[in-house]
Amino acid sequence: MLLNGTVVASTIDFLSSIGFVAAIGFIVVYVFLRRGGVLARIKSPTVQVSLESFLLVAPIIYPMFIVITTNNPTDFIGVFMAYLIFGAIGSLYEIVFGAGVGALGKVTYFFIAYMLALMIYAGSLVGQATGAGFSVLLAFDQIAGVAIYFGYEGVPLDLPLAELVRLSTIISIPAITFSALAAQVRLSEVKDNPAGEARMVSTLRPTVAFLTFGSALLLLPALLISRLIVEPAVYLVTIVPPFLVAGAIIVVLVFTERKQ
Amino acid sequence: MVVMQKHIRLMIGFLALLLFTSLALLPEATLAMLGVFLAVGLNLILFSVLRPFRNFTITRTVDKHQLIPPAEIKTTLNMRYNGQFPTNASVEFECKSLDLDVNTGTIVFKPGQDYVLTQTLAVLRRGVHTISNTKVTIKDWLLLSGKTLTFNDAEEILVLPHIYPFATPPEGTGSGVLGVVSSTKRGRSSEVWGIREYQPGDDYKVIAWKAMAKSPDHKPMTKIMAGEVGAAITVILDIGKDGALPNGDDTTLDIGADIAASLCYNFVQRGTRTGLAFFDNKMRTLIRPSKGESHIDSVLRHLALVQPSLDKFLITNLSKTYLQLSPAEFGNSFVLILGRLDDRLVDSYIPKIKTARDLVVVIVHNETNLERAEQIQEAAQKAGVTCLLASAETVRATIGSLERWAYATTQRA
Numbered sequence: 001m002l003l004n005g006t007v008v009a010s011t012i013d014f015l016s017s018i019g020f021v022a023a024i025g026f027i028v029v030y031v032f033l034r035r036g037g038v039l040a041r042i043k044s045p046t047v048q049v050s051l052e053s054f055l056l057v058a059p060i061i062y063p064m065f066i067v068i069t070t071n072n073p074t075d076f077i078g079v080f081m082a083y084l085i086f087g088a089i090g091s092l093y094e095i096v097f098g099a100g101v102g103a104l105g106k107v108t109y110f111f112i113a114y115m116l117a118l119m120i121y122a123g124s125l126v127g128q129a130t131g132a133g134f135s136v137l138l139a140f141d142q143i144a145g146v147a148i149y150f151g152y153e154g155v156p157l158d159l160p161l162a163e164l165v166r167l168s169t170i171i172s173i174p175a176i177t178f179s180a181l182a183a184q185v186r187l188s189e190v191k192d193n194p195a196g197e198a199r200m201v202s203t204l205r206p207t208v209a210f211l212t213f214g215s216a217l218l219l220l221p222a223l224l225i226s227r228l229i230v231e232p233a234v235y236l237v238t239i240v241p242p243f244l245v246a247g248a249i250i251v252v253l254v255f256t257e258r259k260q
Numbered sequence: 261m262v263v264m265q266k267h268i269r270l271m272i273g274f275l276a277l278l279l280f281t282s283l284a285l286l287p288e289a290t291l292a293m294l295g296v297f298l299a300v301g302l303n304l305i306l307f308s309v310l311r312p313f314r315n316f317t318i319t320r321t322v323d324k325h326q327l328i329p330p331a332e333i334k335t336t337l338n339m340r341y342n343g344q345f346p347t348n349a350s351v352e353f354e355c356k357s358l359d360l361d362v363n364t365g366t367i368v369f370k371p372g373q374d375y376v377l378t379q380t381l382a383v384l385r386r387g388v389h390t391i392s393n394t395k396v397t398i399k400d401w402l403l404l405s406g407k408t409l410t411f412n413d414a415e416e417i418l419v420l421p422h423i424y425p426f427a428t429p430p431e432g433t434g435s436g437v438l439g440v441v442s443s444t445k446r447g448r449s450s451e452v453w454g455i456r457e458y459q460p461g462d463d464y465k466v467i468a469w470k471a472m473a474k475s476p477d478h479k480p481m482t483k484i485m486a487g488e489v490g491a492a493i494t495v496i497l498d499i500g501k502d503g504a505l506p507n508g509d510d511t512t513l514d515i516g517a518d519i520a521a522s523l524c525y526n527f528v529q530r531g532t533r534t535g536l537a538f539f540d541n542k543m544r545t546l547i548r549p550s551k552g553e554s555h556i557d558s559v560l561r562h563l564a565l566v567q568p569s570l571d572k573f574l575i576t577n578l579s580k581t582y583l584q585l586s587p588a589e590f591g592n593s594f595v596l597i598l599g600r601l602d603d604r605l606v607d608s609y610i611p612k613i614k615t616a617r618d619l620v621v622v623i624v625h626n627e628t629n630l631e632r633a634e635q636i637q638e639a640a641q642k643a644g645v646t647c648l649l650a651s652a653e654t655v656r657a658t659i660g661s662l663e664r665w666a667y668a669t670t671q672r673a
Contacts, residue, residue, distance in 0.1 A: 257304075
């Protein structure tokens with residue numbers, strides 16, 4: 001999604017803005033200092049926190065000043081987009097390479113990456129259509145969700161290729177599950193025995209695959225319930241079926257653990 | 261403070277994320293969250309239903325339960341898992357005093373497969389060493405929750421003191437040191453059990469001509485024959501606080517226990533009735549002189565278990581107490597193994613004890629109190645008391661000197 005034509009075109013639009021360049025520059029400097037351990041070597045916690053905060057917040061100061069004085073949001077949106085792109089790339093990196101990230105971490109990063117990518121795509125699409133480069137409001141609308149029920153007038157877009165994206169995401173759910181479970185095995189093993197070599201992941205691969213298959217089968221009831229309620233209450237499709245299935249699993253789990 | 265279990269924390273985390281994605285109205289992300297949540301839940305349910313922890317058989321064996329250092333013991337752990345699916349478990353046991361810490365880490369057990377874990381460790385210090393119960397922690401497939409089984413198989417290993425053999429080997433039961441011989445043979449026989457320097461009064465018929473010729477200065481030597489009668493011997497070991505002083509890799513009491521064990525063992529092997537007493541400021545343990553395998557076993561067990569007491573050794577109290585030990589039962593020869601050297605009264609009390617009984621004193625010292633040990637030795641020798649010094653480095657030589665002393669004090673019939 002980050003590499004599609006609309007997003008690339010929007011990004012190129014902002015490449016020349018001072019805000020975008022400054023934000024990228026500050027973020028790169030921050031990542032460089034953090035990875036190099038320079039920030040960790042600062043003895044005074046106050047100085048360390050102040051410097052980190054400055055590096056992260058500084059990019060927004062200049063565009064805020066421009067917005068207030070000239071009403072020109074270009075630099076502000078440039079910085080916002082820089083943050084979104086870095087956030088999405090960072091989350092994708094953690095999903096694929098994140099050492100020390102367990103199942104919860106993997107799916108959390110997936111969730112964040114998915115939301116940011118959705119915002120970038122929707123914001124870029126509308127921005128390109130209107131000639132503004134990027135629409136912050138419409139980007140936010142894509143994740144506004146339940147806020148709409150409480151009066152927020154969001155306009156979730158029916159994005160082009162949305163069906164394709166949806167299909168590929170659904171297909172990738174078992175892969176996400178498998179990778180999250182494998183990450184959990186690895187993390188648990190490393191925590192249990194920090195000095196030892198982590199080798200359980202390869203040994204337990206068939207078991208993890210079995211659990212992935214089992215979870216995919218257990219998604220079927222959620223699908224059936226969704227189809228039942230899609231007509232009368234479409235807005236509850238993402239809430240009721242998953243919580244009914246999750247609740248059933250919790251009840252069975254509590255029952256079996258008590259019996260044990 | 262209540263600590264939430266790892267798997268419950270994780271499930272709550274997933275529920276929170278599921279709530280976020282649901283409320284954000286992102287169906288694909290919601291399904292992904294739900295998929296992982298269900299997989300984790302399925303894993304925990306199967307663990308509770310299949311109960312892999314009920315299918316473990318663990319047998320631990322230790323090849324020796326009583327030994328004399330330096331020696332090695334081998335522990336073998338036979339593990340078998342009879343479940344239907346592979347499971348993860350770690351097996352552990354330990355013996356802190358022997359620096360033994362066995363922990364397999366989490367490994368995958370396959371159904372019906374045998375696992376053997378062998379561990380060999382060197383045993384250098386006397387004492388009772390307890391190997392803990394074997395603990396098996398069985399975990400679910402994602403290593404989130406677990407159940408620990410404790411097998412009631414704790415074992416004790418008795419490590420006896422080190423025994424240094426006498427240079428002259430015993431030639432059979434009833435061989436005599438200090439003149440005490442087999443209870444079945446009384447009177448002099450033709451069997452030679454030991455050789456010593458000639459002493460006034462020794463019969464010329466027992467002169468060992470060959471030994472005399474072989475000795476560098478051709479001093480007259482005499483044979484000690486089976487059947488010569490003598491008294492019992494009692495070894496008194498100072499178990500006071502100073503026994504805890506470091507002495508090489510051991511403590512002063514360890515060295516003292518080694519010397520006492522060596523003396524008792526060698527004397528009993530040669531048929532001498534030998535007793536043992538533990539003393540600090542009073543008599544703590546008294547094993548009456550006897551002989552035979554059960555007696556030496558009892559003596560060695562006591563020496564394996566003895567630890568420095570909280571009280572200081574008081575020679576003034578010993579000088580009164582030992583008089584209550586009748587010569588008929590406890591003999592007239594005492595070996596005092598002394599670890600406390602900072603008591604100035606030792607110098608003057610050793611000669612007092614000597615006046616009532618035949619006495620040899622063994623002073624166990626380390627590098628720091630060598631000078632004081634030499635002072636006591638000098639004072640004792642001036643008073644005509646045989647006094648030997650022993651440390652971790654010289655203990656073998658001290659045993660040799662004690663062997664010579666034992667032959668020298670043999671009483672002729």
